[in-house]
Amino acid sequence: MKKLLVSVLFIFSITILFTACNSNDNDSFDASEWAKDLGESQKIEVINAENKDTISEITDTTGIETFTNSLDIDSWEIATLPENAKKQMTFILYNTETVKLGQDENDVSLIEVGRIITYNNCAYITFKTDLISFDFKISDNTAEYLNSYAK
Numbered sequence: 001m002k003k004l005l006v007s008v009l010f011i012f013s014i015t016i017l018f019t020a021c022n023s024n025d026n027d028s029f030d031a032s033e034w035a036k037d038l039g040e041s042q043k044i045e046v047i048n049a050e051n052k053d054t055i056s057e058i059t060d061t062t063g064i065e066t067f068t069n070s071l072d073i074d075s076w077e078i079a080t081l082p083e084n085a086k087k088q089m090t091f092i093l094y095n096t097e098t099v100k101l102g103q104d105e106n107d108v109s110l111i112e113v114g115r116i117i118t119y120n121n122c123a124y125i126t127f128k129t130d131l132i133s134f135d136f137k138i139s140d141n142t143a144e145y146l147n148s149y150a151k
Contacts (some may be wrong), residue, residue: 013045041068043110045093046149049087049117055149058143070145071116072138079137081126085119089150 044058044067060065094110117126123143127134138146 004136030039041093041113042096045094046093047090048150049089060135070142072142075139076125077144079124079135081119081124081135082122085124086123088118088120088147091116091118091146091149114147118143 040058043063044064044089045054046056046058048055054100058067092112093116094113096114097108097111099105099108113129113130115126118129119125123138123140125136125138127136
């Protein structure tokens with residue numbers, strides 16, 4: 001009986017979690033918090049979606065700050081990708097892993113914390129982490145900035 005109760009509670013919790021994550025309510029999207037988190041990235045790797053080649057790496061603080069500001073996250077709107085959307089580039093965001101108890105600060109490495117996927121000829125992106133994935137309609141200026149890395 002105890003195992004059944006634990007199983008039911010687990011399934012109920014997961015259901016609530018996925019329902020909340022799949023909400024199409026824009027009020028659940030806190031752009032300022034995401035912008036702050038993205039600005040703390042230590043490295044951004046730009047990958048060609050077609051051939052998986054690394055196009056560029058952004059590692060300096062100024063470059064990361066410019067990238068984050070150019071995203072204009074406040075203008076993002078949760079949306080559904082067009083059916084014909086074809087992946088163009090992937091921006092992989094890295095941050096330093098958390099220093100664990102007894103671990104030396106010099107022993108930490110960069111870990112992937114998120115991905116921004118762009119699409120050919122449309123102002124949409126997908127933002128992914130290990131736990132969530134959202135599709136967004138972005139401004140034309142942001143799309144132009146992101147697409148400039150493909151050239």
